[in-house]
Amino acid sequence: MMRVVELTKSFGGYTAVNGVNFTVADGEVRAIIGPNGAGKTTLFHLLSGHLKPTRGQVLLDGVEIGGRAPHHIARRGVSRAFQTTNIFPSFTVFDNVLVSVLAHHRRQFHFWGRRDAEMVKRVLNILEMVHLADAKDQLASTLAHGDQRALEVAIALGSEPRVLLLDEPTAGMSPYETQEMIRLLQHVIADRGLTVILSEHDMDVVFGLAHRITVIEAGSVLAEGTPEEIRNNPDVIRAYLGEAQ
Numbered sequence: 001m002m003r004v005v006e007l008t009k010s011f012g013g014y015t016a017v018n019g020v021n022f023t024v025a026d027g028e029v030r031a032i033i034g035p036n037g038a039g040k041t042t043l044f045h046l047l048s049g050h051l052k053p054t055r056g057q058v059l060l061d062g063v064e065i066g067g068r069a070p071h072h073i074a075r076r077g078v079s080r081a082f083q084t085t086n087i088f089p090s091f092t093v094f095d096n097v098l099v100s101v102l103a104h105h106r107r108q109f110h111f112w113g114r115r116d117a118e119m120v121k122r123v124l125n126i127l128e129m130v131h132l133a134d135a136k137d138q139l140a141s142t143l144a145h146g147d148q149r150a151l152e153v154a155i156a157l158g159s160e161p162r163v164l165l166l167d168e169p170t171a172g173m174s175p176y177e178t179q180e181m182i183r184l185l186q187h188v189i190a191d192r193g194l195t196v197i198l199s200e201h202d203m204d205v206v207f208g209l210a211h212r213i214t215v216i217e218a219g220s221v222l223a224e225g226t227p228e229e230i231r232n233n234p235d236v237i238r239a240y241l242g243e244a245q
């Protein structure tokens with residue numbers, strides 16, 4: 001589904017992402033982990049089009065998308081949630097998701113205009129999936145932190161992505177909110193059959209969601225494998241898990 005080949009990003013003389021290769025299969029949940037400053041955020045910016053690669057390729061179903069504009073990549077089916085917050089705080093929860101659904105269908109968003117029944121159904125379906133149906137008429141700004149993150153997932157789902165990029169989905173969350181988010185993502189991923197690439201520091205989240213894990217250190221891939229292989233990899237324990245666990 002998504003493949004990166006020798007992906008490299010340099011800022012002046014500093015190479016933040018250095019010759020990274022990996023392939024994420026259809027329906028796979030891949031976690032990207034690594035120490036602070038390893039290059040995870042830069043890698044996500046390269047996948048979503050927010051940065052142009054210095055060298056290398058990003059392929060979606062074999063088609064090169066590396067260096068294309070974020071809206072182009074989004075239109076091809078890659079959505080990104082978190083770190084790039086898309087919430088309109090003064091809109092209701094419902095309207096936030098409606099904007100995303102309508103944008104995906106490239107319809108004009110008339111705020112007081114006729115609401116297509118099919119679109120409304122889609123929005124309600126998404127809100128039910130992320131457990132926000134009861135809060136649909138609330139202003140987004142009044143939601144609790146954990147619910148705002150759930151709304152971000154809902155907005156990302158509005159564009160019916162095939163690949164969902166999640167930047168640290170549980171950053172800043174309480175242990176309770178973190179467990180809720182893991183459950184929510186497990187449910188959404190299974191229901192939609194999504195392909196997911198996520199970066200995360202919390203190992204409970206990583207081991208609770210990922211089918212495979214890629215470990216990045218100093219811009220390069222240190223290891224790749226199943227959660228079990230990564231947990232037992234001596235290089236990974238030395239570079240990362242030793243300090244994180």
Ligand SMILES: Nc1ncnc2c1ncn2[C@@H]1O[C@H](COP(=O)(O)OP(=O)(O)OP(=O)(O)O)[C@@H](O)[C@H]1O
Pocket residue numbers: 011014016034035036037038039040041042043
């Ligand atoms: N625009 C930029 N210009 C110069 N250097 C940059 C830029 N963006 C990132 N870097 C550098 O690239 C390196 C990798 O940063 P990046 O944010 O990708 O790491 P990260 O793995 O996401 O870290 P964290 O886990 O702390 O979020 C860092 O040393 C950072 O200072």
